[in-house]
Amino acid sequence: MAGPYIFVFTGTSGSGRKTIAHRIGTELGIVPVLSCTTRKARTTGVKNQDYHYISRDQFNELDGQGQFLQTATIGKERYGVLSHELDRPLQDGRHVYLVLNSEAATLLKKLYGDKVIRLFIYVDKGTVRERLESKGMSYDVVERYLEQYPEEVVYRKQCEHVIENVELTRTLEQIRVAIQSHL
Ligand SMILES: Nc1nc2c(ncn2[C@@H]2O[C@H](COP(=O)(O)OP(=O)(O)O)[C@@H](O)[C@H]2O)c(=O)[nH]1
Ligand SMILES: Nc1ncnc2c1ncn2[C@@H]1O[C@H](COP(=O)(O)OP(=O)(O)O)[C@@H](O)[C@H]1O
Numbered sequence: 001m002a003g004p005y006i007f008v009f010t011g012t013s014g015s016g017r018k019t020i021a022h023r024i025g026t027e028l029g030i031v032p033v034l035s036c037t038t039r040k041a042r043t044t045g046v047k048n049q050d051y052h053y054i055s056r057d058q059f060n061e062l063d064g065q066g067q068f069l070q071t072a073t074i075g076k077e078r079y080g081v082l083s084h085e086l087d088r089p090l091q092d093g094r095h096v097y098l099v100l101n102s103e104a105a106t107l108l109k110k111l112y113g114d115k116v117i118r119l120f121i122y123v124d125k126g127t128v129r130e131r132l133e134s135k136g137m138s139y140d141v142v143e144r145y146l147e148q149y150p151e152e153v154v155y156r157k158q159c160e161h162v163i164e165n166v167e168l169t170r171t172l173e174q175i176r177v178a179i180q181s182h183l
Helices: 017-028 056-064 083-091 102-115 125-134 139-158 168-180
Strands: 006-011 035-037 051-053 068-074 077-082 096-099 116-122 161-164
Touching: 006 017, 006 102, 006 139, 017 096, 017 168, 035 056, 056 068, 056 077, 068 083, 068 102, 077 083, 083 096, 102 116, 102 139, 116 139, 116 168, 125 139, 161 168
Parallel strands: 006 096, 006 116, 035 051, 116 161
Antiparallel strands: 035 077, 068 077
16 A cells, blocks of 8 residues: 555635545545644534634644644634644554645645645535535635635646535545545
8 A cells, every 4th residue: 555645635715625524534544634723613513523623822832832833824813733643643654634725735745745645625606605605604704715715726736636526425436536546
């Protein structure tokens, strides 16, 4: 078996990256590496599945100790991946997956090279709005996602796989095939 690989789910916000990543990760036994965030959990997500939700003080303490591989400030909130959470499973020879924006995906690619496989997930803007509004996502978040869309969508050109998430079952099948082509 090749690897271990770092599968990075990236793409446009609200396209289904977290949903798809956790479904496929669980199915294929790939280790999730969750980011820490200072943002509050949303009622529309599965708490503790998406992030390690920590306080700003905790974040600053970990940051001061140099424990993060990288950090980002998005809006008013901070995000970061703990180095040991990524390196430990890799040292054990286990494949991992993360859900990250393009900035963090690019950094991982620079650091880990061919080990990193980026899966770019997207849907059109109208679908983002429709899906998120129907799930009760706040107006502000939906607007922010739509505003970021033009900037985020161009990153697909640099990713190893690009998949439009129209129908979930079909998307999962496409992702499964993409991942298994590396294993
Ligand atoms: N640069 C960076 N981005 C991250 C990290 N963790 C998560 N992200 C991305 O930052 C964005 C966070 O925005 P947010 O509105 O909270 O979106 P959501 O968590 O995807 O619903 C998403 O695109 C995440 O994939 C990280 O450690 N570093
Ligand atoms: N193929 C799909 N069809 C309909 N709804 C979907 C599909 N994929 C994901 N969703 C829903 O879209 C919303 C956004 O998904 P999420 O995984 O949070 O996206 P992201 O992580 O890219 O922001 C969630 O409510 C999720 O259940």
